[in-house]
Amino acid sequence: MTVILETTAACRRTPLVLFLLEELATPFEVVVRDEGYFTTHHHALGPLVRDGDDVVIELDAVLRFLARRFGAGTLMPADPTGCAAVDRFMEVQSSLRGAAVRLVREGSASTDALALVRRSLEALEAALAGRDYLLGELTVADIPAVMLAQLARVGVDLSATPRVEAWAARVAARPAWARVAARLRLPAAEAGPSSLERACREWTERLGAAHVIRAPEALAHAGRTTLPAAARPVAILRPTARAEVAEIVRIAARHRVPLHPISAGCNWGWGDACPAGEGQVVLDLGGLTSIEIDEDLGVAVIEPGVTQGALARHLEATGSAWRLDCAGSGPRASLVGNALERGLTFGTYGERFEAVSGLEVVLADGSVVRTGAGAYGASRAGRARRGAVGPSLDGLFSQSSLGVVTELGLWLTPRPAHEEMVWLTCEDEALPALIDALRPLRLRGVLPTNVHLFQLPPRSPGGSPTWAGNGAICGSAAAVAAHVAEVEAAVAALARFTLSSRTPPGPALCDALLLPDMPGLELLIDTSDRLVRGEALEMPPAALLAALGGPEVQRPTTPPTSSDPRDAGYGLVFSWQAVPAVGDDVRRLVALARERLAAHGCPPLMAVQFSTGRAATLVTRIVYDRKVEGRCAAALACQRALHDDALAEGFPPARMNLVGHDALATRGAAYWALVERLRHALDPDGILSPGRHTPGGAR
Numbered sequence: 051m052t053v054i055l056e057t058t059a060a061c062r063r064t065p066l067v068l069f070l071l072e073e074l075a076t077p078f079e080v081v082v083r084d085e086g087y088f089t090t091h092h093h094a095l096g097p098l099v100r101d102g103d104d105v106v107i108e109l110d111a112v113l114r115f116l117a118r119r120f121g122a123g124t125l126m127p128a129d130p131t132g133c134a135a136v137d138r139f140m141e142v143q144s145s146l147r148g149a150a151v152r153l154v155r156e157g158s159a160s161t162d163a164l165a166l167v168r169r170s171l172e173a174l175e176a177a178l179a180g181r182d183y184l185l186g187e188l189t190v191a192d193i194p195a196v197m198l199a200q201l202a203r204v205g206v207d208l209s210a211t212p213r214v215e216a217w218a219a220r221v222a223a224r225p226a227w228a229r230v231a232a233r234l235r236l237p238a239a240e241a242g243p244s245s246l247e248r249a250c251r252e253w254t255e256r257l258g259a260a261h262v263i264r265a266p267e268a269l270a271h272a273g274r275t276t277l278p279a280a281a282r283p284v285a286i287l288r289p290t291a292r293a294e295v296a297e298i299v300r301i302a303a304r305h306r307v308p309l310h311p312i313s314a315g316c317n318w319g320w321g322d323a324c325p326a327g328e329g330q331v332v333l334d335l336g337g338l339t340s341i342e343i344d345e346d347l348g349v350a351v352i353e354p355g356v357t358q359g360a361l362a363r364h365l366e367a368t369g370s371a372w373r374l375d376c377a378g379s380g381p382r383a384s385l386v387g388n389a390l391e392r393g394l395t396f397g398t399y400g401e402r403f404e405a406v407s408g409l410e411v412v413l414a415d416g417s418v419v420r421t422g423a424g425a426y427g428a429s430r431a432g433r434a435r436r437g438a439v440g441p442s443l444d445g446l447f448s449q450s451s452l453g454v455v456t457e458l459g460l461w462l463t464p465r466p467a468h469e470e471m472v473w474l475t476c477e478d479e480a481l482p483a484l485i486d487a488l489r490p491l492r493l494r495g496v497l498p499t500n501v502h503l504f505q506l507p508p509r510s511p512g513g514s515p516t517w518a519g520n521g522a523i524c525g526s527a528a529a530v531a532a533h534v535a536e537v538e539a540a541v542a543a544l545a546r547f548t549l550s551s552r553t554p555p556g557p558a559l560c561d562a563l564l565l566p567d568m569p570g571l572e573l574l575i576d577t578s579d580r581l582v583r584g585e586a587l588e589m590p591p592a593a594l595l596a597a598l599g600g601p602e603v604q605r606p607t608t609p610p611t612s613s614d615p616r617d618a619g620y621g622l623v624f625s626w627q628a629v630p631a632v633g634d635d636v637r638r639l640v641a642l643a644r645e646r647l648a649a650h651g652c653p654p655l656m657a658v659q660f661s662t663g664r665a666a667t668l669v670t671r672i673v674y675d676r677k678v679e680g681r682c683a684a685a686l687a688c689q690r691a692l693h694d695d696a697l698a699e700g701f702p703p704a705r706m707n708l709v710g711h712d713a714l715a716t717r718g719a720a721y722w723a724l725v726e727r728l729r730h731a732l733d734p735d736g737i738l739s740p741g742r743h744t745p746g747g748a749r
């Protein structure tokens with residue numbers, strides 16, 4: 051009789067049942083049910099098996115039932131002592147899986163879950179002394195071992211338990227598992243190590259050995275993160291020509307090895323250069339650095355490796371009439387990565403993706419497509435106009451991991467004839483009214499740039515926080531003078547106001563604005579002023595330390611010398627919430643963020659970015675000292691609470707990091723179901739950044 055296995059498309063437990071059925075060589079059929087079927091009809095998670103009239107549900111029960119019925123004396127020992135040993139090891143692995151799920155949700159600093167994982171691994175390590183399998187020969191108790199490779203996703207390194215590591219590899223190398231991997235089209239990380247070796251051989255032939263990096267130190271360096279934990283890549287590929295990218299992706303697709311593309315890898319606070327899951331290869335596009343400027347149209351056509359610094363220098367050196375709209379991430383951050391993440395800028399566009407026109411994209415099967423008018427070979431029209439006939443596809447490739455972008459058109463900003471930098475400070479209670487006063491000025495173009503308002507500590511202990519912010523007024527001399535007067539009048543009753551032409555950034559500006567005493571503040575003010583002017587400058591290390599909570603929070607062992615937060619080992623988790631540019635909405639969201647930060651012992655570091663006239667973004671920096679026990683867990687819990695509670699209040703996140711976003715899948719179920727259908731259509735084998743830009747994390 052044929053066994054019927056009922057499952058759902060997303061069920062992560064089913065591969066283990068398939069593996070056992072393959073080992074048992076028992077004929078079976080698979081019936082795929084809708085998501086939610088098991089909870090609705092069986093009050094359980096599934097999968098379920100039917101053998102004649104017998105119906106069994108839940109993973110461990112199913113495994114033991116099948117082993118008893120079809121593998122008595124082999125995969126299920128005949129004697130009670132052997133059966134008891136099987137039961138014990140299945141239970142150990144079941145609690146290990148439960149703890150791992152908690153680690154995915156709460157982060158690797160969830161200390162009791164981490165302790166449980168370690169205890170379970172040590173129990174297995176002890177049992178494996180002198181044995182290839184837990185009971186000597188393969189039994190059903192060894193089946194779950196194929197899942198252990200995924201522990202690296204939550205920062206658990208199996209090398210501390212070498213017998214477990216070897217055992218997991220041995221079980222994953224069994225032909226029965228290879229058949230399951232082929233059937234489910236699992237990525238190589240889950241399918242086994244040999245696919246990676248074969249892919250690396252082909253990449254080496256194509257790119258040369260120097261461009262396929264596997265040295266452990268280089269991989270460890272690439273895996274540094276400001277988040278509490280992130281996966282380390284298993285290899286890094288560094289193409290030097292655009293044509294190589296499609297070939298690289300085709301090789302990855304052939305061997306089902308997942309690739310994680312980065313442009314400069316400065317995604318600090320969001321996942322850095324790290325992939326979302328274990329077993330992924332970083333595709334580092336930093337070597338593709340072509341820049342072409344269309345001076346008539348004010349468009350830069352750039353490859354992914356072009357950094358903010360490189361484009362700003364290029365525009366300066368060529369005497370261009372155009373300048374760059376800068377993000378605060380400094381000269382070494384990329385423009386393509388920032389655009390695809392829909393990053394925020396300090397200049398006129400405010401949101402980087404608003405300036406994108408036309409992409410060249412390599413899809414997961416290695417085919418190459420151009421969006422917009424570029425699809426018809428009309429590249430100049432494509433730079434000038436975002437779409438031609440047909441659906442607009444540019445956005446499909448932002449925050450999606452649905453393709454590798456190899457070229458992008460970026461609109462620039464005209465260098466203004468005249469420009470004034472506006473500086474404002476207000477008391478906490480005046481913030482909502484200030485937002486309402488600034489909105490019409492921003493919408494009417496009186497204030498043409500992002501206005502970046504950041505919260506500062508109270509001037510005296512026990513006082514209320516203050517807000518400081520800046521933006522620019524540009525145009526002809528007469529227009530600038532008129533707009534300065536208009537802004538000054540509009541905010542007069544709410545905020546202190548000055549211009550950096552009246553009071554240059556430095557101690558005088560801090561005094562004029564009555565800013566509190568805070569180490570590094572003058573440098574922060576100066577940096578912010580120059581960013582609005584389009585200078586892609588490196589944030590001075592002291593300003594970075596101030597922005598990330600100061601020495602009391604980050605406690606660097608030596609004075610920081612770099613503006614890359616990973617160099618000093620800083621802890622940073624960003625959380626961005628979209629909020630209408632309406633005073634009362636901003637007030638509610640700021641209050642919620644403050645409350646969640648305080649509840650988790652995190653300093654109140656936040657900024658309101660008036661990125662467009664209608665929309666603002668609350669940028670919260672959750673900072674923590676990673677060397678202090680419990681702070682990683684607190685940062686993750688804070689991120690989750692802020693994320694979930696703001697979403698419930700109607701303020702959805704504007705960007706995703708590698709930390710949990712499960713609540714999105716519930717609230718935006720129809721939207722994410724469509725995204726998943728698109729993903730399945732474009733990348734059925736999970737080749738491009740599996741787990742990134744999906745609410746549920748690694749697939």
Ligand SMILES: Cc1cc2nc3c(=O)[nH]c(=O)nc-3n(C[C@H](O)[C@H](O)[C@H](O)COP(=O)(O)OP(=O)(O)OC[C@H]3O[C@@H](n4cnc5c(N)ncnc54)[C@H](O)[C@@H]3O)c2cc1C
Pocket residue numbers: 311312313314315316317318319321322323335354376377378379382383384385386387388390391392393394395396451453454455456589594597615739742
């Ligand atoms: C002090 C400080 C200030 C910051 N200021 C800002 C700011 O003002 N605005 C802002 O937006 N962010 C800011 N950040 C966050 C972050 O550093 C920037 O967003 C930065 O630009 C991202 O790094 P990157 O451009 O090198 O992108 P990358 O790290 O290269 O890429 C980011 C992500 O985009 C995807 N990706 C990259 N390239 C490709 C490609 N070619 N094809 C497909 N997918 C790709 C990948 O998922 C990748 O993880 C700041 C961070 C810090 C610490």
